[in-house]
Amino acid sequence: MTTKPLTILTGINRPSQPSSGSMTLVGDLYRAMPNTHSTFLGRTPVHQMWKSAFDRLIPLSTTKQPQGPGFDTYVDELTQEVGKLIEQIRPDAIHAQNVGFALSLALSRTAGTIPIISIAHGPEVTAAERSKTEHEAVLEVAGASAAIVTPTSVLADRIDRLTGHRFTNRIVIIPWGIRLDDAHVRDQPYAGSGPLSLVYAGRLDDNKSTITAVESLALTDQPHHLTVIGNGPLREHLEQRTIELGLRDRVHFDPFLPRAELWHRLPNFDAFVFTTKGLEAFGLVLIEAQAHGLPVVYSDLPGVRETLGSAGVPYTPGDPCLLAVALDEMGENFHRRRAVIKAALHNARRYNITATGRQLHELTLRVTSRDLRSDATKRSASSRMAAVPGRCLP
Secondary structure (H helix, E strand, C coil): CCCCCCCCEEEEEEEEEECCHHHHHHHHHHHHHEEEEEEEEEEEEEEEEHHHHHHHHCCCCCCCCCCCCCCHHHHHHHHHHHHHHHHHHHCCCCEEEECCCCCHHHHHHCCCCCCEEEEECCHHHHHHHHHHHHHHHHHHHHHCCCEEEEEEEEHHHHHHHCCCCCCHHHHHHHEEEECHCCCCCCCCCCCCCCCEEEEEEECCCCCCCHHHHHHHHCCCCCEEEEECCCCCHHEEEEEEEECCCCCCCCCEEEECHHHHHHHHHHHHHHEEECCCHHHCCCHHHHHHHHHHHCEEEECCCCCHHHHHHCCCCEECCHHHHHHHHHHHHHCHEEEHHHHHHHHHHHHCCCCEEECCCHHHHHHHHHHCCCCHHHCCCCHHHHHHHCCCCCCEEC
């Protein structure tokens, strides 16, 4: 007997291309989700990856204004556009990405009796902790959701505190994943001691704190080399700081690379450097690095520690001196580096995107099959009861 596919409506109000970890994740996730028919709401341009990941793509036309005095008007106009689309599509469930951002607000206001699973990615949580408007938006979307998915218990706890513990039983932890079958390990990793070829990949902004990696190289005993891959508002500052420190021959900057190109290059490096100093929801790039056989030297944040376990080398966030010590120790001790590589490969195997897709599919089945539709007609979406007891999906 063939089960009818679940129809799912989701989206992120950005160009439909792999420009960040969350965008790449979503592009992989719905391709890996079994027995579903998915529609994605996004912006143009549309990358080929999205055309193969989703059954249908619908570009949004409402002009974006995510901040400032025009925000409410923008959300109202977006809500009208999304409401018409929901009437046409009539999905079984809605996956509202980025709890509290404008598109998730629009979806929650027009869902009616269609159950919503909101999915937290991290930036919206940081924004809500700083802004009353963003906080109110998170509360509204959380209240309209049958379940709230987060990738780590650390992010779950922050959302739980942010929402005043009103929706604790709706929070479900589903770790993110990558396409492990596409990752490859270098045949013969560097086996000696001495300077390392290091790589950083990510956005170049204050929270990612790439400056920590650059400044650490001026403090190391060994002349390690660092390749910085990514774009962002601090790129020019990082390049200038590199010149000031006399590191032009040891620090190289490359622009953002599509994942296929990044993954092709990762096995050519000796170690990955992770420097975020604030909230990191999951750290998907860490798993990408580990799956390619790279030991990870990482800023010791709670969420990152949960993702990596003991399969990495921690240092105090934002401290270039301690990062320099960790890099020198990694370079000097091949046996330790080999042990970290082994632990990294083992840890990465825990995070397969097929498992993420399967768990989110199971959760969606649960929220669409427990009389939620009839329940929802008895109360407004903002006061919908929790559909998923407990904190973790088995």
